[in-house]
Amino acid sequence: MTKTTKLVYLALLVTFAVVIHTIESALGITLAIPGAKLGLANIITLLAILLYGFKSGMIVSVMRCAIGFLIIGNPFTFSLSLSGAVFSTGIMGLAFIFYKKGLINVLTVSILGAGAHNLAQVVIASLIIQNVELITFYLPILLLISIPTGVFTGLSATYLYKLINKNYMITQSMGDLKNETTK
Amino acid sequence: MFTRLDYIIWIGIIVLALGGVLYYQQIDVKGQNKIEITVDGEVYDIIPLTRDMEDVSREVQGFIGTTYIEISGSRARVTYSDCPDKICVHSGWINKPGQMIVCLPNRVIVQMTSDMEQDIDLYTN
Structure with a gap:
């Protein structure tokens, strides 16, 4: 029962992430800096990590990129978004350990994720285009941008998490899962 | 709510x-500035x-299509490109050495370089 509940909620999270990912890339919302995005789909990845842990967050972000590729059909966007998603989810998973120990804030987890996302994307972009100066030119600006976007996604994920915690079904699927892993 | 480690990480990123x-x-x-186009x-x-100098325009055959570059009044921009996202077009003008416009899908870089790249204020010894 609880395993199925978790599966259903993870699938829902993947769906939300795919929709946000597709709409964001279709609208082409660019901030002041070309190539910088809000990274709204990161809200869902962070939410999945907060709810079900690192592994589920990784599943959600990889599935989001794979299904997003089927919809958007752009291999460049795919290679960039996949590398960014995997690296940022990895960093957020690491930061989540510190968060659980009460050493850092959720917003810092989110900012580190956004920064890691940008770092991975710039490195892959410079590999594709065979130019190292791309990293030194774009990375500082993108890192600066990752603070407001990280705060935004972090706040959104926290409020969603608080709201979801009122839902009996989800909290039960989380709680029983924690019991299963400790057994 | 925010711990000391939070502040260290935030300030670290901002400073970097x-x-x-x-x-x-x-x-x-x-120095003498140049526009370098790389494909x-x-x-x-x-x-x-x-x-x-007079206005210069270049048509560059890239990986997936053509990129149109305009150089006017010691600055450069991409006027049109066949790429899907058009990030290079939205980048606008570049007018300082070190700045670049990148078209990732088309693998085209328009970069402003300088002969006197070493003439940076940092090395004033």
Whole structure:
């Protein structure tokens, strides 16, 4: 029962992430800096990590990129978004350990994720285009941008998490899962 | 709610980012500037910039299509490109050495370089 509940909620999270990912890339919302995005789909990845842990967050972000590729059909966007998603989810998973120990804030987890996302994307972009100066030119600006976007996604994920915690079904699927892993 | 480690990480990122941004801001423009066009890692064309030069336009065959580059009044921009996202077109004008416009899908880089790249305020010894 609880395993199925978790599966259903993870699938829902993947769906939300795919929709946000597709709409964001279709609208082409660019901030002041070309190539910088809000990274709204990161809200869902962070939410999945907060709810079900690192592994589920990784599943959600990889599935989001794979299904997003089927919809958007752009291999460049795919290679960039996949590398960014995997690296940022990895960093957020690491930061989540510190968060659980009460050493850092959720917003810092989110900012580190956004920064890691940008770092991975710039490195892959410079590999594709065979130019190292791309990293030194774009990375500082993108890192600066990752603070407001990280705060935004972090706040959104926290409020969603608080709201979801009122839902009996989800909290039960989380709680029983924690019991299963400790057994 | 925020711990000391939070502040260290936030300030670390801000200092790193601002340092990089300011480094590019204060590069000197005194030297002879050039526009360097690179396609797929190979130099396609180098256009020296002079004070009263005529407008130059270039059509570059890239990886997936054509990129149209305009150079006017010692600055450069991409006017049109066949790429899907058009990030290169939205980048606008570049007018300082070190700045670049990148078209990732088409693998085209338009970069402003300088002969006196070493003439940066940092090395004033």
